[in-house]
Amino acid sequence: MNELINHLKERFPIYDVVESTTGPTFVSLDAAKLIPMITSLKTNHGFKILVILSTVDWIEDGKFQLTYIINNPDEKTDLGIRIFIDRENASMESIHKLWVFAATFQREIKEMYGIDFPGSPGVDDQFLLEGWDEMPPMRRDFDTKKYSEDTFFPRPGRETNDPAEYMKQKLYPDE
Amino acid sequence: MSLFTRILFVLLGLFITLNWGLIMSGIIRKIIARLSMRRGIKVVQPYINLIKNFSIRSQLTHGVMFYLGPVFRLSGGVGVFLFMPMIYGSIYWTNFSFTGDLILISYFLFFGMLGMALGAGEGGHPYSAIGIGRGLAQFTAIEVPMTLAIISIAIQYNSLSITEIVAAQQGGIMNWTMVTNPFATIAAMLAFLGMMGHSPFNVVMAPQENPIGPPTEYHGTFLGVLQTNRAILHVVEAVLFMNLFFGGATNWGILILKTFLIYFYTVFVGMVFPRFRVDQSIPWFFKIPLVFGILAIVLLII
Amino acid sequence: MSDKKDIHEDKFLAPENRKHVVIGPDGEEIHVDPLNDYFCTDMPKVEKPYKGVMEKFLNWARAESLWVLAFGTGCGSIELPPLFSPRFDAYRFGVAMRPTPRQSGVLIISGYLAVKTLKRAIRSYEQMQNPKYVIALGSCTINGGMYWDSYNTINRLDHYLPVDVYIAGCMPRPEAVLAGFMKLKERIKKGDAEGANEYVEKLDWYKANQKKIIKDWNMPDYNW
Secondary structure, three states: HHHHHHHHHOOOEEEEEEEOOOEEEEEEOOHHHHHHHHHHHHHHHHOOOOEEEEEEOOOOOOOEEEEEEEOHHHHHOOEEEEEEOOOOOOEEOOOOOOOOOOHHHHHHHHHHHHHEOOOOOOOOOOOOOOOOOOOOOOOOOHHHHHHHHHHHOOOOOOOOOOOOHHHHHHHHHHH | OOOOHHHHHHHHHHHHHHHHHHHHHHHHHHHHHHHOOOOOOOOOHHHHHHHHHHOOOOOOOHHHHHHHHHHHHHHHHHHHHHOOOOOOOOOOOOOOOOHHHHHHHHHHHHHHHHHHHHOOOOOOOOOHHHHHHHHHHHHHHHHHHHHHHHHHHHHHHOOOOHHHHHOOOOHHHHHHHHHHHHHHHHHHHHHHHHHHHHHHHHHOOOOOOOOOHHHHOOOOOHHHHHHHHHHHHHHHHHHHHHHHHHHOOOOHHHHHHHHHHHHHHHHHHHHHHOOOOHHHHHHHHHHHHHHHHHHHHHHHHH | OOOOHHHOOOOOOOOOOOOOOEEEEOOOOOEEEEHHHHOOOOOOOOOOOOHHHHHHHHHHHHHOEEEEEOOOHHHHHHOHHHHOOOOHHHHHHHHHEEEOOOOOOOEEEEOEEEEHHHHHHHHHHHOOOOOOEEEEEEEEHHHOHOOOOOOEOOOOHHHHOOOOOOOOOOOOOOOHHHHHHHHHHHHHHHHHHHHHHHHHHHHHHHHHHHHHOHHHHHOOOOOO
């Protein structure tokens, strides 16, 4: 793995390398360099499998983080690539030409976060939410509790307790 | 005996047959349940299901043929009954059997299927169409060894009258067709497995892969009629095989015992063997039962 | 029936359900309007029960022969197969699974119900025939359970379908489900379980609630 990281460091501007003994190694990268690097990893380094494409909403920084985890089945190693894109008018290049099924991930991300992937097949089709006309629901500024209360007829009488406090009261009332 | 009395006895026989069919399916389900260490349904559960289906308040229709499908199916079952001599030697329970009834009965066995195909086809559900396609294909494959066996018996006894065939088998187990013409018996009993639609050949109604096939759209009274027909048809088909191969019955007790055993044989095979797909079952019918059917005829002619 | 027109111009309507022209084998043009041709647009009617002993007898038969639609919506659907295993054996109470909504009388909403699934559950419920009952399984159907603040999971099932029996728990074990069936039997035998008629009587209210959350309503108002 170290060899690969050093090799990548020579060719691509990667930073913030996080190595782990149990999970995959993560590297961060500029969004513009993702396609060349991930193509190189797939063709030259045996990372044939796209495991997952996931998204994190860093609302404080105004960024979306996209994480591509790819797998090398021969050496049984995983590599995670993080890229950061702007939250406003978020858009990213599509990787469906490398992995066809990435279009499904991208379709879901488009629906849940509103990140556009121009050119990805079927990216504008509805995936899980049928007829959704609000803000994409997984964005952190979407108030899911308020939406639920407005939409789904909450049953009155629900009490919410902090689990730690509640257990303390119930189990050890004297303390 | 006047015609009125005859009709009265035919209706009474139909009533007995229907009840025995319902009770028999209940008993069989109970036995299957006990085999798999369950308490199982009540023995009278088929009656309750029937009453419930007739008590459904709202019904839909998809057209005239949709109505006629269950009616054709029921008339197929009742038609087999009408021309079947139930008890040998009794003037009351021979129904309307006549010299050529074997041909008519084998026609009626297929008639219900065709009517059901038309009716369920109008229901428009894709699973109905799949079920009908599979059912008709499989039943056509069943008909071939079945017909060969019937022809073999007709040659053997020189008759197409079931009453005469039963009469020739009287006088002990050694006179039964089962002993005198074993190949025809084997061919017909293997075809019988497919006719009853239990496990190896139940892909038509396969609940897991093709939810219940042709009657997918049928509900309420329509389904009640279909259930009534199934109860009658199962008994009458067993009676047909009893008459042809196992010496007939001289009273209701023997009839009930023999039909139960014949019906239970299909269930037993069904419990042991897993389901065939249609592309496996049709070649199977064209291989093993067909060979026995041809053997039965060839040996008789030689 | 003022909504009928809106459906045709709906942007959510699937392409195969829009009005289109089919060219026949002899070159003739066949105009197809699927929502009118393929679907029944009639509204359901209240089916009055009989009176007295007759209805009691029929209710007994209905209670002793509960055919459950094999339709699982959430995590609870995995609690249903054990019901028919030797250990719990629901068959002895007359409970059986049917694979088609036409023949079944009981709809079990097994667990949380996403909006997308609710649409299918409504279609299945409306295809069942008149004496029909709904059993709601798990706390998700009562008040949303652990998904009470989710953007996509309904909170109260009884605003969308008439519920006969709630079975609380997360998830209820098969014993609890059996107890629920017993409760449903009691209700049916008493003649209280008239959910189908209740649904027809309050159809406007139910439809308003359903259409509030199912925004791509691309089906007839009542799915026969």
